[in-house]
Amino acid sequence: MNKIPLQNFDPEVAGAIRHELARQESGLEMIPSENFVSLAVLEALGSVTTNKYSEGYPGNRYYGGCEYIDIIEQLAIDRAKQLFGAEHVNVQPLSGAPANIAVYLGLMEPGDTILGMDLSHGGHLTHGHPVTYMAKIFNFIRYKTDAEGKIDLDHLRQMALEHRPKVILVGYSAYSRDIDYAAVKQIAEEVGAITIADIAHIAGIIAAGHMNNPVPLFDVVLTTTHKTLRGPRGGMIMCREKFAKILDKAVFPGFQGGPHENVIAAKAVAFKEALQPDFKTYAKQILLNAKTLERKFREYGYRIMFGGTDNHLLLVDVTPQGLTGKEAQLAFDKAGITLNKNMIPDDPRSPMNPSGIRFGTPALTTRGMKEPEMELIAGMMNEVVEHRADDAYLLGVKERVGELTRRFPLYPELAR
């Protein structure tokens, strides 16, 4: 076994990791799906549990030597149940997309119809975008948001009655409002559809009790663990007892092989963190920070999609300012502000050069930033848009970004 420390054995990889650490610390991370995990989560992630094969589930494995792995996985399951009030939990999905796929394969036959949210209205790639293999296997149909930006429940019901889908799916990655799960459930009952919610983006806010929780109402709820939930990169499926066997089988052996127990250990640690009282304070601050950005962007005269935000993110049309989402993203990059270009509802432009930008507050809030910093940041963002063509000016903003982030150290304990 190699005994030489990483820095000495592989300076190329070690150097790139060090630079990545510096990048994360010195910039403003505003991609709404990103966050920063604790050192405890990092420690579990880098533990010897990565060495272990444990196909199967706690107490019922295909391999010997799983007694400690069983403890870890059971802790993750029990804590997730407590966090969301779930009847059954599977913590093995390797990420959000594999969780989606396992659920689709578990609940549907090829050719079955699934009603999901229109992608330009905030839905996710994994909800049947034509570029995915799932779109070849299942028949995806779509509902949209209404003129006010809320999910159009009349349209959803009309689509459900017309197409009689096997599954109704709600969930999003660029939508900024809450969802009336009870109303969706009622429509699903009317047409006999199974209900799935994909809460990948907002799981942490739901766990903290600051947004509606679909878990007590819906048949199946799936999520990532690395977004607002602030755990390791991974996925998770929660469901009613009725679907437990079929979905466990869909994950393994239906779709995946051995679970990544180091990630499951890190999930268990993150769930314990999310059960602490200060996680509620954190999630509340995510929302307050997003509201502050919304207020400032309104003052600056931007076109905010969906009528505002109930969660951690904002989708803003920048074309009235005379630039595209792609041009905006490029200018923000030069200023040390990381966000992404994004389609707006029924966007006349293309996904590679759309009309909007999407940004959010989970990562900045983890650093300890609050309303006063959000006001500063909104001001700098507006300057970036106004001075997008002036590289020297953008460099000046980047310097101010550096001053701000130095006041909110991220991982002072880590070697560099």
Ligand SMILES: *Cc1c(COP(=O)(O)O)cnc(C)c1O
């Ligand atoms: C992020 C996301 C996913 C995919 O998660 P990955 O971990 O990137 O595979 C799925 N669904 C929604 C709604 C998401 O936001």
